[in-house]
Amino acid sequence: MGAPKRKRELDNGGRLMISTETTFSQRKKDPILELQLSMAASSINHEYARIEYDETPDRERREQLLDYMEECRSKYVDAREQLQMMSPSTVDRFEAELIQQKKMTLNDQPMC
Secondary structure, X not given: OOOOEEEEEEOOOOOEEEEEEOOHHHHHHOHHHHHHHHXXXXXXXXHHHHHXXXXXXXXXXHHHHHHHXXXXXHHHXXXXXXXXXXXXXXXXXXXXXXXXXXXXXXXXXXXX
């Protein structure tokens, strides 16, 4: 199985969203991959929302972003908990890789 393709999209609010494309058969055959993709997408989306939050003076937009960041956090935690049950050894390794990936992707932005 090859690595999933990653693409960047703008949602309706102008936020940059990261999504991953895998085939249905890849997802069906590899639930660990599906959980990792969910963790990666929600983590990166949270970071972009946080960056926008820091740069946005509009109070209403900041509230929307806070809600969105909480959604991202919840999705990440849910996927992490499931991955922890399925493959505990994968979690630490994947999170370390995810941190490296975020540093490379967001190298100009401070990390939380």
